[in-house]
Amino acid sequence: MKKLRLIAALVLVAGYAQAQYGAADSAVIVRPFKIFDNLYYVGNSFVSAYLLRTDKGLVLIDALYGKDTAYTPAAARQLGFRDKDIRYILCTHGHYDHCEGAGFVQRMTGARIGMTAPDWDMAEGKIKAPYTSVNNKLTRDRVIRDGDSLQMGNTTIYFFETPGHTPGVLSMRFPVRDGNKTYTAFMFGGVGLNFDGVERTEMYLRSVDRIQKMAGIEVNISNHPGPGKIFERARQLANRKPGDPHPFVDAAAFQSWLNELKQGAEQKLAEEKKKAGSPH
Template sequence: MNSTTIPTLTGCGPSSTINQLFSQFGSSGKMPAELGRWLNDTKAQTVEPYQAFDNVYYVGICWVSAWLIKTSEGPVLIDTLYGEFTDQLIDNIKKIGVDPAEIKMVLLTHGHFDHVGGVSKLKALTNARFVMSEEGWKEAQLDAKNTQGKPNAWTMPAPAATDILVKDGSALTIGDTTFHAYMTPGHTWGTTSYVFDVKEGNNTYRAITIGGLGLNAIDSPQQVEAYIQSIDRIKAMVKDTKHPITVHLTAHPFSNGQIEVQNQLKVRQPGQPHPMVDANGLLEQLATLRANAVERLAVEQAQIKK
């Protein structure tokens, strides 16, 4: 398939085709019409919720993740989706037997609409504490403000007194689960990644939701440099000898083949390795992301020299 071929998407996946379309978007700065159509196709975006680990459920859509983690004191949600897809999220949460009103905490990765566009709707349903970096809140409010009067307008409330402006290294404990927050700027300046334990039977694995992977909102070489530093930091966490990260609960399912992994989970037999416990796969993904960022850094630096 040559670089000018525009692939067609008829449902959720495959990941390779979605990645190709996003690559074309990133290199040209213009969204391919096929990608724009697919992103707004409610049927294509619909994903039935599924259990990834004993305490982790996927409740998102095809192109954007939302993860629900059950703790001994109530559920924790990662990201809110946006628009009508937040309604799908709410339905998915109900399908796994959870009342959205019971959610104790909502962890927000960064201020882009696809991850936080549903905050207002969820705040009306739950007394959960919403968690994001201070810079992330600012980015979200600015992005929302800039959409007013446009067809894609959305709103982002200011953090309430009960919400948490998370800082690097913060530990947030709900029942038997502690969520560690790390500032990983690059995708945006306010991007936060979350690390916590997931369980299957007697096994416990350390997982991460990397707050942002794309280079689609870059405003300077310094931001790309920050991205590279964040990738290196996460790589060190994966290679940590005491508590290595081995599971990537991705923010976008197509980015690491999670779309295909969910099908592997359906046919997995007892005793077979868990397909999401894959430190080597995560390291390979990080290496690719870093290489792409190094190329982007050269482009950004060259533009300044002109």
């Protein structure tokens, strides 16, 4: 049985070379796959979505968009779960590619939706912002604040508001399990520098600095597949031999990535200050 599962995994990842990180409108579906015993990838080739399994149901992290709106519950069924097993939908921020599908999944499953207040405003169209959609059709549900947590049976998700990419980016820390080992995973909920202004860039830098100071993060669960090398690591996972380390457990790579984000943001800050005519 283990050999059959490995063969299936190798067939699965054979298509990853085709799943590049291009534009949102050219994204292709990626067959769902298990990353840890309690974490599954259910996104497409452009944007990530995950199912976190607890003994009290599933937590869906981000919900896709457009033609792929219905995919996350379909992926859950492919993995052997039921629609009603999805109890919570957590949106990392209010851009359409992360939250447009949340309303659909909520209506299908009865799940609650959680997002920060500033990004609820974006998702509901109360403030004008790029990368939002009139197709969200979201009803404001749980408003998540910095320092909140969600207890789902044997799993606690800790929330952090890390603004910059949007005014209310939601980041989170949670446990992932591999056999008898438990690791600390982190999702930085918005890392792109596709915004304008000195103030927002300074907010972004403060968020990166805050995350850098968090101790014990071992796994980077990125909300786009590229930054966390999700597909590359999945290929390694499919070829993992007994006794090999889990390829997603890489604390040093996480810190190195944060350093890259910081360098990019510092360069952007200098450019934004120049545009604004600020001497400092």
